[in-house]
Amino acid sequence: MSGWYRNGTSVDSIPIDDRAVQYGDGLFETIAIRAGKPRLFDLHLERLERGCVVLGIEMPDASKLENDLASAIEQSQETPAHSVAKIVVSSGVSQRGYGRKKPSPASVVIGVFPSRPVAAESYREGVNTILCTTRLAVYSATAGLKSLNRIEQVLGRSECLTGDAFEGLMLDAEERLICGTMSNVFIAVDKTIVTPSLDRCGVEGVMRSFAIQSLAAEGIEVSVRDVALDEFRDCEEVFLTNSQFGALPIRQCDGKTLVPGRLTREVTAILARNGITECAL
């Protein structure tokens, strides 16, 4: 059955005293399951480990995590071709109050759910986006991490639900382009691929890392740096990355209309050759 598992056993609740509930004191990973297997699992583990170091949570044992995930996938009986797993790692139940001894033992729950592929048309023609009015706070202690503190993304994503926007792009409080509410963003400037630095805020997506790596392996360097709003407004191409959909061109944002260009095509082709099959046009 689709749902949540803890140590291989189906669960549908969590103790109220778990610090995930009380303080969002934890991390998560959202992993694409394709043909019954987790995709880019090593990159997810890497990011999870970075988060555990910053939050002072013991990194769960990788092979137990892999086994528990495999067991959850098997028990969930989802269509193996296309589903999504979510691993939630918290600092567990502890005394009341913000403080805890570090590192805290990790408490892990794993959910497996059906997911719908994005329409092929969106890969060919691009998706509509908006520029969110919600701004990301800067100089966050958890910049780049996928922590359970996600109110900014909740507010940004909720802005997308009123229209037909596939995604909302978010600026930081100092008007730099940072990322989408559930994706990372890449732009083409002077025939170079640029993606915003995530040192101050934002989430370092696994597909973003995989795209940067895959492009580097083909001799294409991605420039990771600050992107001012004006530069975004003037850029030639824009695409989004996300662990579930791979890469998608942007067709529309903030009054600007774009046509998926040569660099975006090159990136999606490279991702497709590297196992992100949705990106094969």
Add this chain to the structure above:
Amino acid sequence: MSGWYRNGTSVDSIPIDDRAVQYGDGLFETIAIRAGKPRLFDLHLERLERGCVVLGIEMPDASKLENDLASAIEQSQETPAHSVAKIVVSSGVSQRGYGRKKPSPASVVIGVFPSRPVAAESYREGVNTILCTTRLAVYSATAGLKSLNRIEQVLGRSECLTGDAFEGLMLDAEERLICGTMSNVFIAVDKTIVTPSLDRCGVEGVMRSFAIQSLAAEGIEVSVRDVALDEFRDCEEVFLTNSQFGALPIRQCDGKTLVPGRLTREVTAILARNGITECAL
């Protein structure tokens, strides 16, 4: 029994799909219970309502909240003289993904727990504090609110557990003094009482608001403005406020030793006269 209640019924867990667990998508209030009654309940409701507006959660009905809290206090059978209630309001269970229609109906759980009074000596002589190395991100969309996104406070408070610090003071990423991990801070500068502005980050404590109001009623104006670290280092007196302990002088912080001074004495006396009985020396 000490513990959690939902709609008057004892509970010890919450659905994993609750957005409090997944995203910290909610708010909380920590209320002092004295002689079986919630203290400063109206100020807690006011802050909760401000948070509900920003997060797009329907404000729970105030009289139902009051009744449910009274029922939880009664069922908890705590020593009525000194306990603490925590009201957690989340946007509830919803579809997976960050987005939700706003306003979302509120999901409410209420916990009641025993609490220990701070020693009389601390009120007289002050408490030891540290300056946390964890910095608060600036220009937060939830600045001032008591949201469930509290990783910064978790990290800051955890720094206090290694020594004998009663509290950790937190700076923002631009080196301004903001607040304690679980308290607000006031300083005396040139015989004026100053408390940091919380427009960019930090939590607007209920006791902070009550102190400002109570002082204003006696003709003493508190200046709410930015406080640079250097100004803090040079100041004459420092005290903390919190809904549980009222106000406490700081004796030590960051190598600086202080003696509770005239303004701090004046503030605690005013709070004591206004029902914050712990502050009566």
